[in-house]
Amino acid sequence: MKRIPKRTTVTAALPYANGPIHIGHLAGCYLPADIYVRYLRMRGREVAFICGSDEHGMAITVKARKEGTTPQAIVDQYHALMGKAFEDFGISFDIYSRTSSDLHREVAQGFFKNLYDKGVFEARETLQYFDPEAQQFLADRTIVGTCPKCANDEAYGDQCEKCGSTLSPTELINPRSTLSGAAPELRPTTNWFLPLDALAPKIREYIESHSDWKPTVYGQCKSWLDAGEGLQARSMTRDLDWGVPVPVEVAEGKVLYVWFDAPLGYITATQELFGADWEKWWKSEDTDIVHFIGKDNIVFHCIIFPSILMEHGGYQLPAEVPANEFLNLEGKKLSTSKNWAVWLHEYLEDFPGKQDELRYVLCATMPEAKDNDFTWADFQTRVNSELVAVLGNLVNRVVVLNHKYYNGVAPAIRTVLSEEDQAIMQAIGVQRAAVESSLESYRFRDALSEAMQLARLGNKYLADQEPWKLIKTDAERTETVLAVATQVVAALGSLMEPFLPSSAEKIRKMMGLEQANWSALDGGVLVSAGHPLGTPELLFDKVEEDAVERQRAKLAERAAPTASNEGANKGVVLDALKPEIQFDQFAGLDLRVARIVAAERVPKADKLLKLTVDAGIDVRTVLSGIAEHFQPEDVVGRDVLLLANLAPRMMRGIASEGMLLMAEDPATGRLDFVAPGAGMPVGSTVR
Numbered sequence: 191m192k193r194i195p196k197r198t199t200v201t202a203a204l205p206y207a208n209g210p211i212h213i214g215h216l217a218g219c220y221l222p223a224d225i226y227v228r229y230l231r232m233r234g235r236e237v238a239f240i241c242g243s244d245e246h247g248m249a250i251t252v253k254a255r256k257e258g259t260t261p262q263a264i265v266d267q268y269h270a271l272m273g274k275a276f277e278d279f280g281i282s283f284d285i286y287s288r289t290s291s292d293l294h295r296e297v298a299q300g301f302f303k304n305l306y307d308k309g310v311f312e313a314r315e316t317l318q319y320f321d322p323e324a325q326q327f328l329a330d331r332t333i334v335g336t337c338p339k340c341a342n343d344e345a346y347g348d349q350c351e352k353c354g355s356t357l358s359p360t361e362l363i364n365p366r367s368t369l370s371g372a373a374p375e376l377r378p379t380t381n382w383f384l385p386l387d388a389l390a391p392k393i394r395e396y397i398e399s400h401s402d403w404k405p406t407v408y409g410q411c412k413s414w415l416d417a418g419e420g421l422q423a424r425s426m427t428r429d430l431d432w433g434v435p436v437p438v439e440v441a442e443g444k445v446l447y448v449w450f451d452a453p454l455g456y457i458t459a460t461q462e463l464f465g466a467d468w469e470k471w472w473k474s475e476d477t478d479i480v481h482f483i484g485k486d487n488i489v490f491h492c493i494i495f496p497s498i499l500m501e502h503g504g505y506q507l508p509a510e511v512p513a514n515e516f517l518n519l520e521g522k523k524l525s526t527s528k529n530w531a532v533w534l535h536e537y538l539e540d541f542p543g544k545q546d547e548l549r550y551v552l553c554a555t556m557p558e559a560k561d562n563d564f565t566w567a568d569f570q571t572r573v574n575s576e577l578v579a580v581l582g583n584l585v586n587r588v589v590v591l592n593h594k595y596y597n598g599v600a601p602a603i604r605t606v607l608s609e610e611d612q613a614i615m616q617a618i619g620v621q622r623a624a625v626e627s628s629l630e631s632y633r634f635r636d637a638l639s640e641a642m643q644l645a646r647l648g649n650k651y652l653a654d655q656e657p658w659k660l661i662k663t664d665a666e667r668t669e670t671v672l673a674v675a676t677q678v679v680a681a682l683g684s685l686m687e688p689f690l691p692s693s694a695e696k697i698r699k700m701m702g703l704e705q706a707n708w709s710a711l712d713g714g715v716l717v718s719a720g721h722p723l724g725t726p727e728l729l730f731d732k733v734e735e736d737a738v739e740r741q742r743a744k745l746a747e748r749a750a751p752t753a754s755n756e757g758a759n760k761g762v763v764l765d766a767l768k769p770e771i772q773f774d775q776f777a778g779l780d781l782r783v784a785r786i787v788a789a790e791r792v793p794k795a796d797k798l799l800k801l802t803v804d805a806g807i808d809v810r811t812v813l814s815g816i817a818e819h820f821q822p823e824d825v826v827g828r829d830v831l832l833l834a835n836l837a838p839r840m841m842r843g844i845a846s847e848g849m850l851l852m853a854e855d856p857a858t859g860r861l862d863f864v865a866p867g868a869g870m871p872v873g874s875t876v877r
């Protein structure tokens with residue numbers, strides 16, 4: 191049995207204030223956190239629900255620069271937008287704070303100074319790229335260049351997204367700053383590192399004491415501890431002018447690493463919420479700290495933040511980190527930069543008042559154990575066949591019949607309860623217990639399905655008893671049936687509260703109940719005979735085909751704004767425009783008209799054709815990944831465009847000397863050659 195703490199501090203990951211909130215954020219973190227907190231409150235447990243905007247870091251300065259405004263203006267805009275979206279979806283934070291506050295600066299600086307004075311950090315001088323035009327040091331993500339492994343021109347300083355290699359900025363060929371386009375210079379700088387390598391034994395002890403964490407979370411932590419050389423020191427300071435200034439003189443002009451300051455934002459927000467009474471929420475042994483996050487934040491919440499708390503001393507370490515996996519959208523990764531998302535504020539413009547419908551579908555498809563997919567077709571099916579047909583239908587039938595037969599007051603149990611009556615009354619307590627045990631172990635999908643099961647049983651009960659027929663022959667028995675059904679509906683007004691707060695409130699209103707009452711869900715009478723009921727109100731209505739069709743069209747159109755403006759390729763997601771390049775970079779490409787003179791398959795390589803290409807200046811071998819699109823005999827004799835000065839690459843033991851230019855249809859993935867017009871001699875250059 192899990193220990194029940196005296197109080198629980200529940201945090202939800204601070205969302206980054208450089209964009210709005212989408213359904214993936216909601217399903218991954220905020221919705222499960224809210225369901226859990228609402229549940230704890232229903233159980234009468236002492237709980238604080240903490241969140242706020244994460245307002246520092248390089249990405250915000252980059253966005254501000256791009257939009258010609260200040261970082262403060264960016265975070266002000268998104269703090270307001272995100273706060274509103276959370277409120278609209280019933281996310282019941284006790285406080286929604288922000289990390290650009292004065293109090294947070296004090297808190298974060300206090301932590302850094304404490305560790306600094308204890309000698310925890312290691313000062314290290316490193317050479318880092320500096321943008322001479324923008325006059326600042328560059329974060330790994332703001333440097334792009336050519337990948338040394340695959341020659342992708344758009345590799346980032348930390349990773350090549352094309353071949354997946356992990357890189358360091360100095361490995362890039364022809365690096366350039368995304369801030370100004372300038373070639374960066376290496377300059378020495380000192381930063382302060384948290385020595386996770388030295389702290390590893392303590393971290394291991396902490397992690398291994400939580401082998402009961404979700405397997406995805408525990409496994410991830412263990413692999414960092416065990417893989418390769420284990421944990422590595424990480425810099426906790428940055429050469430940047432936006433953030434919490436490092437509170438030591440020798441670090442003039444530097445700020446705290448955003449992942450040093452952001453988790454401390456939970457503590458700041460708690461101080462803001464409780465004033466002088468805040469400490470028990472973080473320092474008492476009677477308190478459990480529970481962090482709800484997405485899987486991309488596991489390292490920060492399970493390793494870095496606990497290390498900071500340990501080295502500081504006096505704080506409880508996170509007790510639970512129920513991180514979720516990712517939600518995809520219509521089969522593709524959600525992407526803010528590609529605008530492939532359903533934004534919460536836009537959803538409510540298109541589906542006003544339907545926040546519970548989205549909460550329902552996101553909870554039912556929550557990516558708890560593996561990544562999961564949100565589709566509009568599934569949204570429509572679940573709303574129509576579950577919310578409308580099961581929950582809405584039960585509530586509506588019972589309330590309407592009570593108004594019709596009993597003038598809107600609760601009916602009385604007139605006859606001895608039958609076996610069926612007793613079974614459905616008992617189901618209330620049974621389903622409550624099932625919801626509890628699922629929520630206590632962070633299984634939100636199971637919990638929702640157990641709560642819905644009560645509505646299913648209620649519908650079956652009504653269908654079996656048929657009070658609308660019975661009324662003609664047996665008024666007393668009819669009243670008993672509806673009195674029993676009324677208790678089931680009233681129970682749903684509490685049982686659904688964590689999942690569908692606004693619908694649960696509507697149910698309670700129709701039942702004439704002031705507030706939810708979890709502990710009363712034990713099969714006893716919740717609404718006594720003669721109690722006045724509220725007016726019937728439809729809980730959910732059907733989502734029509736054209737509504738979801740519009741959503742799909744909107745997604746496709748916005749993901750490819752240029753194409754749709756042109757009227758071409760409507761409905762297809764195009765690659766985003768790559769960063770601007772200079773003419774010199776283009777002029778560096780030696781592109782020529784060439785002719786394929788021979789072609790053959792490469793043994794054991796399904797995708798490759800080995801081509802012999804006449805480039806005018808020479809005849810060479812080029813390997814091309816087109817074998818799934820063309821037969822060797824189809825391509826011989828074709829005129830093509832060749833990137834002739836690409837460094838040779840070895841593939842399958844064959845040196846490929848250049849690359850053919852191909853166009854790819856974004857909708858189907860079909861490849862075709864980019865070819866010169868007829869009559870252009872082999873060897874002609876492209877300029």
Ligand SMILES: [Zn+2]
Pocket residue numbers: 337338339340341342345350351352353354355
């Ligand atoms: Zn690469």
